[in-house]
Amino acid sequence: MNMTTLENGKCFYSGSTANLYKVRFDKLTIVKILREEYINNQAALKRFMQEKSIVEKLRLHNVPHPVFVDLATKQPYFAYEYIEGTHLNKLIQSNHISQLCSIGIIRRLLILLISFKDAGLVHSDITPDNILLDSNGKVFLIDFGCSDFPLRTNMTTSTWISKYTYCSPEQAQGKRWSFQSDLYQVGSLFYEMLCGQRINTGQGREALAMAANPQQPELLTIPEKYWPVLMALLEPKIEKRCGSPCDALILLNNIP
Structure with a gap:
């Protein structure tokens, strides 16, 4: 792929260190490209390369x-399949999620977390x-830019943590995180879908402080x-x- 092809695509999302483009080859594809100002940032480049490696290894449905x-071009990039679907945040904002649908989404997320x-x-x-949820109700988890193998790398969160309003207490405190940190985030989602509001209602650094000391x-x-x-x-x-x-799936399945 050349840069002309990329420029003809549509940049539809700008993340913390990379931009996402929709580009059509044989089929519609998402191209994630590291932004120019981060090319010489070794930490950002390492995370970008690791995300590519994680997506390649998972190969999950x-x-x-x-x-x-x-990764050898001036601006490293990788491409992955485009998923036609609706982001969960839009469904939450439109109040179009029933309790039964919420349980189904959480169940699918927990099954994915088992993998x-x-x-x-x-x-x-x-x-x-x-x-993302497609038209058949299939749940997709995207964006592995903050992902890691903590048991393998002995990493803490450092500066690469999730959005403050959803991060677990240990992430917000800069402590070692684990698989249970993902479970906390799933719990936050479940709570929001059931009652229509977030647990953490803070903004910016206030949200980080609230995450570190949750009520x-x-x-x-x-x-x-x-x-x-x-x-x-x-x-x-x-x-x-x-x-x-x-364990969480067992609890969920025991809901009458």
């Missing part, structure tokens, strides 16, 4: 498949912006049958939080 990659855990991967940025979520507006799942996922102390996506 609920993760966009890679198409091609070129991630088996691979040793923590996504670390499970937010409504990074979840017990208000559950009175949510049917009591959902409380055990929410309390297990949203436990602030990681050592007391639900231990695995399998």
Whole structure:
């Protein structure tokens, strides 16, 4: 792919370090390209290359498949399949998610997290912006820019954490994170879908401070049958939080 092809595409999203373009080859494709100002930023380049590697290794049905990659050009990029779908944030904002649909979405996310855990991967940025639903109700998780293999690399969050309003307490505190950090984010999503508002309502650094010292979520507006799942996922102390996506799935399936 040459830069002319890229320029003819449509830049539809600008992330923290990269831009996303829609480009049609044999079929519509998403091209993620590292922005020029980050080309010489070794930390950003490392994360970009790692994201490419993660997507290539996963090859899961609920993760966009890679198409091609070129890290040797002036601006490194990789491309993956375009998923025709609706972002979860749009569905939440339009109040078009029933409780039954919410359970289905969380169930599919937990099943996907089981595969991630088996691979040793923590996504670390499970937010409504990074979840797509296609016309058949299939759930896709995208954007692995914050993902890592914590057991393999012994990493903490450093500066690469998810959106403040969704990050777990240990992420916000700069402590070591794990698979349970993803579960906290799933709990935050479930809470938002059930009651129509976020647990963390702060903005900017205020949101980071609230994430680091979360308050017990208000559950009175949510049917009591959902409380055990929410309390297990949203436990602030990681050592007391639900231990695995399998355990969370069991709790979810026990909802009457």
